[in-house]
Amino acid sequence: MAKSTIAALDGAHAVATAMRQINPDLVAAYPITPQTAIVQTFSQFVADGVVDTEFVPVESEHAAMSCCVGASAAGGRVMTATAANGLALMWEIVYIAASMRLPIIMPVVNRALSAPLNIHCDHSDSMGARDAGWIQLYGESAQEAYDNTIQAVRIAEHPDLLTPVMTMQDGFITGHGVERVETLSDQAVKDFVGTYKPEHSLLDVDNPATYGAWDMYDYYFEHKRQQTDALSKAMPIIREIGQEYGKLSGRTYGILDTYEMDNAEMAVVVLSSSAGTARTAVRALRAKGVKIGMVKPRVFRPFPAKELAELLQNVSAVGVMDRSISFGAMDGCGPLFLELCAALFSHGNRKTRVINYIYGLGGRDLLPAHVEQIAKNLQDIAATGDVKQTVNYLGLRE
Amino acid sequence: MPNPKATWKEVTWGGVVYEAGNSVEYLTGGWRSQRPVRDPDQCTHCMLCWVNCPDSAVIVKDSKVVGFDYDHCKGCGICASVCPAKIKKPHSQTGEMGRVIQMVPETEFD
Numbered sequence: 001m002a003k004s005t006i007a008a009l010d011g012a013h014a015v016a017t018a019m020r021q022i023n024p025d026l027v028a029a030y031p032i033t034p035q036t037a038i039v040q041t042f043s044q045f046v047a048d049g050v051v052d053t054e055f056v057p058v059e060s061e062h063a064a065m066s067c068c069v070g071a072s073a074a075g076g077r078v079m080t081a082t083a084a085n086g087l088a089l090m091w092e093i094v095y096i097a098a099s100m101r102l103p104i105i106m107p108v109v110n111r112a113l114s115a116p117l118n119i120h121c122d123h124s125d126s127m128g129a130r131d132a133g134w135i136q137l138y139g140e141s142a143q144e145a146y147d148n149t150i151q152a153v154r155i156a157e158h159p160d161l162l163t164p165v166m167t168m169q170d171g172f173i174t175g176h177g178v179e180r181v182e183t184l185s186d187q188a189v190k191d192f193v194g195t196y197k198p199e200h201s202l203l204d205v206d207n208p209a210t211y212g213a214w215d216m217y218d219y220y221f222e223h224k225r226q227q228t229d230a231l232s233k234a235m236p237i238i239r240e241i242g243q244e245y246g247k248l249s250g251r252t253y254g255i256l257d258t259y260e261m262d263n264a265e266m267a268v269v270v271l272s273s274s275a276g277t278a279r280t281a282v283r284a285l286r287a288k289g290v291k292i293g294m295v296k297p298r299v300f301r302p303f304p305a306k307e308l309a310e311l312l313q314n315v316s317a318v319g320v321m322d323r324s325i326s327f328g329a330m331d332g333c334g335p336l337f338l339e340l341c342a343a344l345f346s347h348g349n350r351k352t353r354v355i356n357y358i359y360g361l362g363g364r365d366l367l368p369a370h371v372e373q374i375a376k377n378l379q380d381i382a383a384t385g386d387v388k389q390t391v392n393y394l395g396l397r398e
Numbered sequence: 399m400p401n402p403k404a405t406w407k408e409v410t411w412g413g414v415v416y417e418a419g420n421s422v423e424y425l426t427g428g429w430r431s432q433r434p435v436r437d438p439d440q441c442t443h444c445m446l447c448w449v450n451c452p453d454s455a456v457i458v459k460d461s462k463v464v465g466f467d468y469d470h471c472k473g474c475g476i477c478a479s480v481c482p483a484k485i486k487k488p489h490s491q492t493g494e495m496g497r498v499i500q501m502v503p504e505t506e507f508d
Contacts (some may be wrong), residue, residue: 099413100412100413100414101411200414200416208416208418209414209415209416210418211412211414212412213413213415218411219404219409222405223406223411223412398477
């Protein structure tokens with residue numbers, strides 16, 4: 001195991017540190033709350049000459065991702081970072097980056113999308129991008145934000161994938177919350193990420209190629225099928241890289257992070273920082289003899305359908321917590337709930353009851369009492385098999 | 399030019415084109431709904447059609463317009479629109495007065 005340094009860092013500075021150690025060829029970014037601390041800190045590294053990166057202070061996020069696409073096609077290792085409306089402004093090019101199979105790495109500090117204007121955490125920004133063709137990793141803490149950023153490089157650039165990766169952390173809660181973070185040595189990160197050597201690139205002038213060319217009804221469909229094939233191969237690669245990172249850091253990463261799921265009759269499924277609150281509540285409930293566990297999917301794209309279906313096959317009642325709404329979806333549920341229901345159904349599970357909780361929109365606090373309320377409902381559902389209301393709201397003034 | 403029968407496992411990732419200058423092999427003439435036709439006897443060879451054609455589909459030999467590349471002409475009609483030559487007698491192919499280059503619906507051809 002490599003030697004680590006323990007530091008007090010917030011999630012944004014943890015990611016900026018990872019970016020410094022990755023030392024990408026190019027970073028093109030536009031500052032937006034709560035991602036600003038990443039770009040600001042990284043640009044200071046550039047100004048101080050501690051990285052070799054060409055930093056492009058672009059005029060918008062649309063330009064940021066466009067610049068990343070060009071630089072990545074040119075053969076560089078490329079990063080950006082964004083949040084909320086910034087991600088929304090990138091939209092067109094977010095899809096193009098994935099379609100062109102460019103392994104761009106993008107930390108996203110989750111923030112609510114306008115309107116009305118809000119700068120605090122929810123997952124409406126990255127969940128909106130869930131069908132863009134990127135791999136999505138959700139981190140619970142500053143430590144996970146740091147670790148995911150480093151692993152994302154290897155995942156994105158894996159020759160079987162060549163697919164961009166978004167690494168999420170919760171705005172302010174994680175992004176601006178100072179935590180104990182273990183950082184690897186610069187050399188350890190350098191060795192782990194290695195050098196990006198694309199098989200083809202725009203600047204390989206001896207082998208000229210055209211990127212982003214016209215692709216009509218006679219080829220486009222095949223290219224989309226290829227993208228979905230790459231994502232279908234991602235899970236074992238993500239797991240393998242997570243294990244290799246574990247040998248290096250002592251922190252092994254997989255697809256699902258589980259807590260007290262052995263013999264669990266009920267489960268709470270939740271992404272990112274709220275898993276901390278849920279874990280605390282689950283621990284207290286377990287002490288009272290309640291057979292409840294928690295599942296935190298680390299990977300949302302590709303969706304871990306098989307992994308969740310296997311894990312939950314003997315669970316009677318599942319409460320899925322969504323920090324965003326898929327407006328107009330079944331009963332106005334959230335995307336995590338919708339995909340989890342589909343996963344259970346398509347894997348033949350007709351007995352596990354599933355209920356959805358929308359929470360934390362625009363930074364509304366999640367309290368341990370809310371998770372206790374979920375546990376109480378799950379106990380009723382496990383006993384009766386009856387879900388009274390599919391979609392419920394935590395902490396909303398009713 | 400990619401193989402038009404290539405399966406999704408065979409097409410290049412991201413649609414990258416590795417051979418230079420192969421767009422000529424991709425035939426776009428089938429998109430055309432209107433075909434430009436030219437009256438060669440009344441043409442002044444001013445080259446305005448040649449310089450304006452977005453698909454380089456006006457064929458010129460020895461400084462003379464000799465015809466159209468119908469494998470690549472998409473029928474946009476720019477050549478007919480910029481053609482300045484007002485003809486003195488009916489067009490050799492359409493029988494209409496007007497310009498040397500005129501657009502004719504594809505349905506009128508086999």
